[in-house]
Amino acid sequence: MQIAHDEKHRIAQIISFFLSGEKIAHRCAARQAKLSNDPLTRRFLLTQSRQEKFHASVFQSAIMWLRPKGVHCPAQKQMQQYEDLLNSSIDNNDLLASTLGMQVIFEAMGDVALSHFNHGINKRNIGYSKIRQTILAQEDAHLEFGLNYTEANKTAAINSKYTEDYLTLINDIFISLDSYFEIFDEDSHLYHSEFQRNLPSWMQHETLNNYPNN
Ligand SMILES: [Fe+2]
Ligand SMILES: [Fe+2]
Numbered sequence: 379m380q381i382a383h384d385e386k387h388r389i390a391q392i393i394s395f396f397l398s399g400e401k402i403a404h405r406c407a408a409r410q411a412k413l414s415n416d417p418l419t420r421r422f423l424l425t426q427s428r429q430e431k432f433h434a435s436v437f438q439s440a441i442m443w444l445r446p447k448g449v450h451c452p453a454q455k456q457m458q459q460y461e462d463l464l465n466s467s468i469d470n471n472d473l474l475a476s477t478l479g480m481q482v483i484f485e486a487m488g489d490v491a492l493s494h495f496n497h498g499i500n501k502r503n504i505g506y507s508k509i510r511q512t513i514l515a516q517e518d519a520h521l522e523f524g525l526n527y528t529e530a531n532k533t534a535a536i537n538s539k540y541t542e543d544y545l546t547l548i549n550d551i552f553i554s555l556d557s558y559f560e561i562f563d564e565d566s567h568l569y570h571s572e573f574q575r576n577l578p579s580w581m582q583h584e585t586l587n588n589y590p591n592n
Contacts, residue, residue, distance in 0.1 A: 381502050388561045390445040392495060395452045395555065397437040399488055402461045403520075404430035406468070406480045413473040422523055426481075429516045436509060453554035460484070460547045467540050474531050475540040481524025483544045486576035487551065488517055490569050491559070498562030525578060536580055545584065548573070 381389070407427035411420045441449065451457075460479075467475035496510050528535040535541075552570045559566035574582050 381504055385502075385561060386444050387449065388558065389499075390441050390449045391452055392491075392558050392561075393437050393440050393444070394449050395457075395558070396488075396492065396495070397434055397441065398451050398454065398457050399484070400430050400434035400437060402457065402464070403427075403480060403484065403488075404434060406461070406464050406476065409465075409468045410473060410476050410480065413468065413471055413476070419527075426516075426520050426523075429520075433513050433516070436513065440506075452558050453551045456547055456550045456554055460544070460551065463540065463543055463547065472538075472540070474528065474534055475538045477524050477527050478535060478538055478541055479544045481520050482528055482577065482581070483541075483548055485517060485521040485524055487548050487573050489514075489521060489576055490572045491555070492517060494559060494562050494566070494569065521576065528578060532580070535578075541581065541584060545581075 404427050407423045407430060411423035411427065414420045414423065464476055464479045464484075467479060492514060496514060499510070500507065549570065552567075552573070555569075556567050559569065563569075
């Protein structure tokens with residue numbers, strides 16, 4: 379294991395950001411399952427909720443190993459605002475809007491952050507590569523579900539009033555994360571453009587309209 383002492387704290391902080399994301403995804407998918415009458419959709423969402431709980435437990439033990447006393451979590455305020463927005467779409471029985479928020483936009487952001495984290499950790503030869511691959515594969519399936527579900531309901535998805543607010547908050551989250559991910563990539567401010575490429579093409583146009591400088 380090759381991890382410099384001064385990197386431990388920063389890596390633990392990044393992991394605590396993932397931990398808070400996993401907890402949000404776990405709670406959100408469990409609530410979403412109650413909104414669907416379709417048995418396959420319900421089963422997928424309940425499975426996702428269980429997987430997110432497993433991911434949270436993996437990250438929790440990694441933090442305990444790196445920093446037993448715990449660390450400050452980056453972007454905590456923005457993540458709380460994001461969960462509030464997800465809850466508001468669920469409270470409105472709007473499964474499509476919550477899917478846009480969770481399985482499309484949130485998972486697309488998580489994919490970028492987790493992939494760079496994984497790459498940085500591989501370079502440090504810390505191990506646990508199998509469990510990290512398992513988590514990434516499960517996250518891919520969550521994003522794919524979101525893309526398929528919203529493609530099947532495309533017109534309503536394009537007209538969802540929530541998308542702009544989700545995208546604005548994700549942009550805030552990326553900005554708050556910039557300095558943390560510099561440990562892995564000097565150009566971590568470019569993560570936002572990678573995130574955009576994970577989105578459906580109609581939504582990419584929307585993000586470009588919102589953030590013309592990206
Ligand atoms: Fe997860
Ligand atoms: Fe996920």
